Amino acid sequence: MIDKLKIAQKLDELGIHFIEGGWPGSNPKDVEFFEKARSLTLPHSKLVAFGSTRRSKVKAEADANLLALADAGVKVVTIVGKSSELQVIQVLETTLEENLSMIVDSIGYLKAKGLTVFLDAEHFFDGFKVNPSYALRTLEVAAEAGADCLVLCDTNGGTLPNEITVAVEAVRGLTNVPLGIHAHNDAELAVANTLAAVNAGISQIQGTINGYGERCGNANLCSIIPDLKLKMGIDCLTDVQLAKLTEVSHYVSEMANLIPGAFLPYVGSSAFSHKAGLHVSGLRRWADSYQHIDPAQVGNQQRVLVSELSGKANIIYRAKEIGFDLPLRGKEAQKLVEQVKLLESRGFQYDYAEASFELLVHRAKPDYQPPFELVDFMVVVEKRRRPPTKRNLEELLSEAMVKVRVGTEIMHTAAEGNGPVNALDQALRKALLQFYPSLAQVRLVDYKVRILEESIGTESQVRVLIESSDGVKEWRTVGSSTNIIEASWLALADSLEYWLLRQKLWVSLQQSNLLISS
């Protein structure tokens, strides 16, 4: 619930015009959402409640779903009605005439309540193929009943762009009521179908952030918005709003508890990545040579990936980006390239673990002194049935013991945790906090596990990616092993080592600033 309110706030910041908040007639949680949403301040967005036309043979004023819509406390509602003859007969199991009355009565009832009413014409394009005159008739009666927008739905997502164009043009010939498009991605054409509908004259676009939606998803607003604004010259958002697109995309992923899609157009972390040596040297000569827009326009950024495929030039370029100017033919560069290749062959990957990569660069220098060294660890996970006198019949215990060297001192300590990796994390921090109390502000914000070589089951190579934060900035580290505990141990240690290193740099930088300003 809190998430849904937060998402609404975020969509408003992006400048979305209408936010469909839920179906109060079908879900008590959605009623609660609209109640709580009254306290939101949304300068750009209008909240919309979703519902359907009245049920067959029921009066509009007696239909629970329409009553819930009228009571939702919003000024705009969308109702879904059927535009396909086959759907009316075979799914609704009513007559074509009764379906038209359902549309007319429902719109009339909601308009009489002073609401703005959008009609989602379900299965419109499929209906238009089989019986175009009936499909058009459902829109005609809706327009006459006072609908404020007729939204043409490709509910099953199987329509082609040229079919969209023909059908939208047919509707344009029929009515002056504004039209909308609601596309699904079942033929991988949701974005193209939406753009085709825009070209044919529609003015409302329905879609979702990142294209999230059932089956293959809905039309992806994170692609449609920049396509409209940057390529078709349709000024649907301001430049400042558009530059929030990547942030909003990742925010919604996080709220939905889904991994952000790396390969998503415009907003994905790979969308402006360059890997092959050819492209990277091209990029150095001409920034736009291998990207279709400036990533900053959508709040994204160019990335040069350090990967197995990359040569010495890429690694040196990446090192330079983070402030290390390695001479191309120097020993350090050679050592680093060999180290990266060796670790990559063992399952490490530095595309996203830029903090672990930076540590590799440090470690390639002959005079590098690590802030601590790992010596030993032991982890125990135990599940025992206790005698029935105890309150918990089953108890699960996770404990870790670690030994760490700082300078010449050895710290040997232990901790419990909520799972083996958490126990290890707790014990490692406990050991290091005695030397570095400021480490207390570092926390893990994300922990991902990826099984490599999936075919060999529980003996697989495991890659752990950890994201950490000190409340100001975030960094990512990687560990790899056939043992998930060891992979986690390596990524955890890198995370803390990186922060201690940065902390030291940051302190000396601050000191020199103080010197200059004093």
Place this chain on the structure above:
Amino acid sequence: MIDKLKIAQKLDELGIHFIEGGWPGSNPKDVEFFEKARSLTLPHSKLVAFGSTRRSKVKAEADANLLALADAGVKVVTIVGKSSELQVIQVLETTLEENLSMIVDSIGYLKAKGLTVFLDAEHFFDGFKVNPSYALRTLEVAAEAGADCLVLCDTNGGTLPNEITVAVEAVRGLTNVPLGIHAHNDAELAVANTLAAVNAGISQIQGTINGYGERCGNANLCSIIPDLKLKMGIDCLTDVQLAKLTEVSHYVSEMANLIPGAFLPYVGSSAFSHKAGLHVSGLRRWADSYQHIDPAQVGNQQRVLVSELSGKANIIYRAKEIGFDLPLRGKEAQKLVEQVKLLESRGFQYDYAEASFELLVHRAKPDYQPPFELVDFMVVVEKRRRPPTKRNLEELLSEAMVKVRVGTEIMHTAAEGNGPVNALDQALRKALLQFYPSLAQVRLVDYKVRILEESIGTESQVRVLIESSDGVKEWRTVGSSTNIIEASWLALADSLEYWLLRQKLWVSLQQSNLLISS
């Protein structure tokens, strides 16, 4: 290498006409691929080697990359040449005239070797926008030099479908050489751009399985092929070949060590899934009401998801699918619904773990007798620096102890493993094999870990999905806990319990068959 050969074999089975096998002039591994590929039998596909036009100011017959192409042992080659004025000047750093000579000389050299030559006209659409006459000129000289196909590339992936149409039509007016399209997905339009090019008259489509490719990917053949065949009536594959599409998509994911995209059109496991009660009741009335094609045409299937959103009706439908006819109002159905809701709130998910769901159905029956019960376990992971006299300075040890009850007997045993989960797996099997020797044929083929509620770091809820096989069929089970070891333990136990249960059913079935036939 073996993977690449296997993929080539699979693409041939699907009926793909040309397979680009690699760049022998840039990568020694690719030279090896073409050598080994000579032993493949590919009745449908021709192997193609990829390369580029000669370097600036170098003779074709002295260009290492062209020599490698001629030596690759294939009959067809594709070379990439530049069609954009800006690219020639700013990236290639040569003259427009020299670029034309590079195209002509390279095609001439390869044609003289008796090869079929395709030209990938890089940045053609971007070049056509800035300087259309030069972009067209690069194609004209290629046609005159004898190119067998001119492939128009949207290298940066930012072109719109109507721009594709205009540019392809301009090329069609220029030459009768067959044309091709190579699209990228940076504006989420790769599939639509490919279809627009087909409508404008091209005959070769370049793309990848699942759209895998750099940045946002290449044009996705798994969407394009069924769009062409099922919606546009272009008979590019036979019906039998098309029905292999889902299998090939999943096979390539596995070989590429990527999780198959659940939401991929046509081939994704969600592509024909139905969750909401509305759709499921619609589906029962009319199979095609909520799907745009018959999933069997592409080798996929309809799925009814058992999920948090689903009501009693869905769970009963799913139970019936696997052979349990639960009365809608019976106690068992109610118990099952409550159990599913409780477990889902703890992170279990049954959408893909159909074996764990089937066990829930069994366990809802009052007379269910499990083949074994878990009592206790303990797992230890230890890493110690050994004295320097030992060969391995660092040793990593994973050990598990398990206690299992079968009937009235308790088995208590222990095993080492390659990581904690593998140790647990080994120990559990060791304990059970004494009672059920046939379990030896069960093995784990996939082990996936998903972190839920990612924001709380190493204390997160962990969901483990395990896929097992007995060499004949495969099944999937799920476990969830804040402790990865416990989550794995639950999924492992379900996997073995499911097989023992099925095994028993299978044996009694076989016995009754024997009785009938004797």
